[in-house]
Amino acid sequence: MSDSKIEWTEVTWNPTTGCSKISAGCTNCYAELFAKRLQAIGAEKYKNGFKLTLHPDVLIEPKKYKTPRIIFVSSMSDVFHKDIPLSFLKKIFEVMNETPRHIYQVLTKRAERMEKLAGELRWTENIWLGVTVENEKARYRIEHLRRVPAKIKFLSMEPLLEAVPDINLEGIDWVIVGGESGPKARPIKEEWILEIKNACEKYNAAFCFKQWGGFNKKANGRLLQGKIYDAIPNPYTNQHSLF
Template sequence: MADKTGIEWTEQTWNPTTGCDRISPGCDNCYALTMAKRLKGMGSTKYQTDGNPKTSGPGFGFATHASAITEPLRWKKPRKVFVNSMSDLFHAGNPDANLHLIFGVMAATPQHTYQVLSKRHGRMRSLLNDPQFSHMVRHRAEGYGRPPVAGWTWPLPNVWLGVSVENQKWADIRIKALAQTPAAVRFLSCEPLIGPVRLNRGHAYCPTHDFPGGFCSGPCPDLILPDWIIIGGESGPGARPFEPLWAADLIDDARLAGSAPFVKQLGSAWARENNASDTKGGKPADWPEHLRVREYPDTP
């Protein structure tokens, strides 16, 4: 069953797979890993697969859930859906055939908006650029009841694709890959932000020209910019420091790029230092006024 969520930028979560493995510094204090351990102890059937202790943990081994894949087909009310809040859809353990089914469900339910966030930018870029992948997605969608001529387009107009960005190193790698990935809406989750990130003020990512850092300046017909930038600090007892200046700089960069900035929270370390009313620093009333920004992208 899909779950209602307290995540401010979505309405519901859908987890056709669960579990993951840490692959970069943003994963170090993974909230989902901690939650999976607790859910395993509570007997939740989805969280009985243990992962590698070096990269994962109890209840957080990658697992697919066939019964969960078709859940959105039964939802009548349109909604924003965060896909795999407890996993990474493009994890190496998720077979291509399973991804065909999941994307097929998304294609067969155009009334919903799906938000897919990944740290596996390379596999996401490779698969979504593969004509065979989109062919199989269409085939699966038709199997779920979508008429063959129901205005099929690729990329799917109701699927937003995003990458996680925790510092400048991963920004330079993942945003360039995202720009090379076909998507109706592209977004960044700069959360947990553990260092400053700049989008190279006034410049944009260009997937076809090889400029230092993946940026292309000046007039260019191939410029691709993120449509949406989510900004947040790290939450939890071991949260790493967060500087409000990092959020302010990203808001400025988003404005110059024509992207919509969304400040989700300022993190637990900031909340403790400033005696905030919310332990995650998630209440805008506690923030400096210039950071109280929560916008959504224009959609197709």
């Protein structure tokens, strides 16, 4: 596992790497970029570049960490990709089930397969499940998410590509919003973000604003109307906090 620079997690664990593009949010996929860079410098784990690859040898990794961590699962892939067999998915879930000291964040754009396979998997309370909703077209994923028995459910609205008005956050615990970064970043508007923030207040969901993004994401920062929004659900109290 490796430390993550992502604001809303601590470490990443990649028992699968590689993926294929499925919707507008994938256009400038950072995982593809990193995988190809790592392949170019000869990293063994990325010898297949961005082709979907299973890594049974790293399944054990979370068990080695005795102190609790917040772990983003398969940040370089999509756990519900069609080429990941159910048998391997079950192995990933078994590790999560057997290490309740950790919190696992599982994020997918394959909401249909997620729901279809949900009954085959054990949803212990330490598994947080999220879907990406980058635009209006992806809104349907929230319905699939609501029907899966994960204790904490979240949305990643990054890169947010357009307004998603009147969003229904019933049953959603946490929303992360962010703009796209990099040389080909598509723009984000403050009014889209504020509308989602208001919805979070209405439905009592934790709101995290990750970044404005853009060509120079560091310079653009993450202040929204002069404030940092960093809320994250606290699974022990059901309150929002930074823990």
